[in-house]
Amino acid sequence: MSRAASTAIKPAGSSADRxxxxxxxxxxxxxxxxxxxxxxxxxxxLLVVLFFLPVFAIFAIALTxxxxxxxxxxxxxxxxxxxxxxDEGFRASLVNTILYVVIVVPGTIVLGLTIAxxxxxxxxxxxxxxxxxxxxFMATLTxxxxxxxxxxxxxxxxxxxxxxxxxxPTANWLRDExxxxxxxxxxxxxxxxxxxxxxxxxxxxxxxxxLYDAADIDGADLWLDRLRTVTLPMLGPVTMFVFIVVALKxxxxxxxxxxxxxxxxxxxxxxxxxTLYRESFEYLRTGYGAxxxxxxxxxxxxxxxxxxxxxxxxxxxx
Amino acid sequence: xSTPHSQGLSAVLRHCVLLxxxxxxxxxxxxxxxxxxxxxxxxxxxxxxxxxQQFYGIENYTxxxxxxxxxxxxxxxxxxCTMIVVLQIAVCAPAAYALAKLDFPGKNLLFAxxxxxxxxxxxxxxxxxxxxxxxxxxxxxxxxxIFPYVVSPFGIFLFRQFFKTIPDDVIHAARLDGLxxxxxxxxxxxxxxxxxxxxxxxxSVVSHWNSLFWPLIAVRDQSLMPPPLGIMAFKxxxxxxxxxxxxxxxxLVVAPLIIAFLSAQRWFVEGxxxxxxx
Numbered sequence: 001m002s003r004a005a006s007t008a009i010k011p012a013g014s015s016a017d018r019x020x021x022x023x024x025x026x027x028x029x030x031x032x033x034x035x036x037x038x039x040x041x042x043x044x045x046l047l048v049v050l051f052f053l054p055v056f057a058i059f060a061i062a063l064t065x066x067x068x069x070x071x072x073x074x075x076x077x078x079x080x081x082x083x084x085x086x087d088e089g090f091r092a093s094l095v096n097t098i099l100y101v102v103i104v105v106p107g108t109i110v111l112g113l114t115i116a117x118x119x120x121x122x123x124x125x126x127x128x129x130x131x132x133x134x135x136x137f138m139a140t141l142t143x144x145x146x147x148x149x150x151x152x153x154x155x156x157x158x159x160x161x162x163x164x165x166x167x168x169p170t171a172n173w174l175r176d177e178x179x180x181x182x183x184x185x186x187x188x189x190x191x192x193x194x195x196x197x198x199x200x201x202x203x204x205x206x207x208x209x210x211l212y213d214a215a216d217i218d219g220a221d222l223w224l225d226r227l228r229t230v231t232l233p234m235l236g237p238v239t240m241f242v243f244i245v246v247a248l249k250x251x252x253x254x255x256x257x258x259x260x261x262x263x264x265x266x267x268x269x270x271x272x273x274x275t276l277y278r279e280s281f282e283y284l285r286t287g288y289g290a291x292x293x294x295x296x297x298x299x300x301x302x303x304x305x306x307x308x309x310x311x312x313x314x315x316x317x318x
Numbered sequence: 319x320s321t322p323h324s325q326g327l328s329a330v331l332r333h334c335v336l337l338x339x340x341x342x343x344x345x346x347x348x349x350x351x352x353x354x355x356x357x358x359x360x361x362x363x364x365x366x367x368x369x370x371q372q373f374y375g376i377e378n379y380t381x382x383x384x385x386x387x388x389x390x391x392x393x394x395x396x397x398x399c400t401m402i403v404v405l406q407i408a409v410c411a412p413a414a415y416a417l418a419k420l421d422f423p424g425k426n427l428l429f430a431x432x433x434x435x436x437x438x439x440x441x442x443x444x445x446x447x448x449x450x451x452x453x454x455x456x457x458x459x460x461x462x463x464i465f466p467y468v469v470s471p472f473g474i475f476l477f478r479q480f481f482k483t484i485p486d487d488v489i490h491a492a493r494l495d496g497l498x499x500x501x502x503x504x505x506x507x508x509x510x511x512x513x514x515x516x517x518x519x520x521x522s523v524v525s526h527w528n529s530l531f532w533p534l535i536a537v538r539d540q541s542l543m544p545p546p547l548g549i550m551a552f553k554x555x556x557x558x559x560x561x562x563x564x565x566x567x568x569x570l571v572v573a574p575l576i577i578a579f580l581s582a583q584r585w586f587v588e589g590x591x592x593x594x595x596x
Contacts, residue, residue: 035499036422043413044428046469051435054446061445068449115339122332131583132340135347138579138590140528142546143568146553147350150561156362158349190343198587223328252439255530259550273441273531280445281535290445297442304437 058297061290068284080291090292092267093275096181097251100271103185104192104250109242111189112196117231119197120204121223130201134194141191145259148187149174174260177268184256184269192249196242203238207231237310244307251300272296347572354378354565361561374562382552382566390541391548392570395527398463398544403522405468407508407515414477415503419489429478435471441531448535462536463544467526473518480514481507513588520582520589524575545571 037044062080066073084090119129136144151158152173160170173183211230218229254273257263263270263278276296280289352368353361355375382388416422417429447466451457456465484507492502508515530546537543543551549571553564579586 032420033422036416036420036425039412039420039499039503040416040428043409043469043474044431046409047431047435047471049450050447050466050469051438051443051471052431054443054450055438057446057449058442111339115336118332118336122329124329125333125336127583129336129340130587131580133343134583134587135576135579136343138524138528138575138586139347139572140546140549140568140575142528142530143549143571144346144350146549146564146568147346147353150353150565151346151349158345158366161366190346194343195591198591202591248439252441254441255546258530258534259553276441277444277531277534281448286445293442293445297439300439300442301437 055297058290058293061287062294064287066286068280068286073287076287080287081294083288084291084295089267089270090275093263093270093272094295096267096269097253097271100181100185100188100253101247101250103182104188105243105247107185107189108192108196108246109239111193112242113200113235113239115193116197116200116204117227120201130198133197136191137194141255142259144191145187145256148256149260152183175265177265180261180265180269184253184261187256188250188253192246195249196246199238199242199245200235203235204231207234240310241307244303244310248300248303251296251303272299347576350565350568350572353561354569356562358560358562375566378562378566379570381563382570385563386548386552386555386567387540388548388552388567388570391543391545392574394460394463394542394548395544398460399523399526401460401464402467402526403519405464406470406473406522407519409469410473411477411508411515412500412503414474414481415499415507417474418478418481419484419486419507420499432471432474432478436475440466444532444535451536458537458539458542460542463533463542466532467522470518470522473522476514476518477511480511484510516585517589520586524586524590527575 063075063077064073065076065079115129115133119126150156152160154160154170154172154175157173159173163170171179173179207230211234212226215226215230219225252273253271254277257269257271257274258277261269263274272292273296276289276292279285279292283289348368352370355373355378356370357372357374357377360370360372360374413428417425417432443466448457451462451465456462488506488510489502492506497505527544528546529544530550533544533547534550537547540548540551549564549567552567
């Protein structure tokens, strides 16, 4: 590649002096190219081996009936995808995942935004409140899921004790097919709202004071007026960003399902990533698992592209 | 205009609401610690009290540390996270320098590859990576836990952003001093971009310390398990309904990151929001 490049820029000048400069320049270019590729080489090789070949492999495997460990496999075209979408378990998994996302995303955004607005509306204890609300986002979810299981325990759990104490109906949250998904979604909101809060806090900081001054002159005296005319419209792009990022996180929910419910009862809490794991690594239905991965990948990539389009209008990476 | 009186009232209201939401957020942590110091009898007698009548913490924590190889899990976690973050920086910093400061054919293609890899959710790649690990015979070893993560597209992206803000003059001066390109990366760029390196390090350590999905696939031996997988195994095995030791183990797994977070809050927030805050 570098040889082709060097012949392409063969100097046309005849003066020995100019020839010498060009030669030096060409030498410099070659040296820079060589240096760049030696520095980026390891990363390039690893990106190909650990990201790009696996992506191609997943599409290829999805078109076969391969079962891990089997010595023979045959091409089945889109057969796996037909099977995937005809499978009641997968359809339940897809619907549950979407339902979960539909609960978690608005819940996280509304709570995260409210808490960010409250924190920002005063000067005292900001770091303290931010720390408390952010805590669940970095705590090990596997361990916290176990704590949640104790909280949601049908007889000795704090949730049911409190409800019973208040004379409200209780439930066996994680074993009842009507409550299991909302219960997991509640844990999802609990975990992510601090993340949304931090992003909103950053968005609030970037709103110029001038806009509030202008709103004051226009007679927006009340806090609510300023919120409606300045704060919320200015938070539009941040909200879109939070929306997508939280949606992606919600789509990728795995730990709580694996630790707390294993997809049950029935298929009531089965979600895409758990289905992907179980089909690929427990049932070893490799071809089938790969096509679940392709479906999952399509959703995630679609969401990311929407995000990229939205952010592109606001941010430039150069 | 709002009067001082109404301002005082709204400040009180602000603290009230935030203290209540904060308390609700903390309930799982508080409950976990509370159960970890209660004897079985008190756990199953269901009471609201945080502090037990009979302090049983020593028994529960001893059982968590001896019945499950919890210290082993923690050491595994520390080792795997350290290896991952060191390798990631070693691979990503030079590549990021090339992308930020050098001009070469294929540069745009390489950057496009980084951006595409950034989109791919790692779980989707797990099946081919599992097969790759199987083929080269490293499944069920530390290497299996580490190898999928040695290159981080996010790391390359983040470092490139930061390196771009370092003036070219600094690099020219270093070249005149006779530094090689590789030593420019390690002696000039990385020290100057230390905030980005630290933020990335925190991001990487937190996500790999907490991750369950890949370890569940990559290792079977208890002696290799990182904390989340270990604690899940502990739950499934003996501890099933033995909440005391299980909560003690959970507390010990969560504690290191929480302590680190509380002592370096700003760094954690910056690292975990991936520079989105800036």
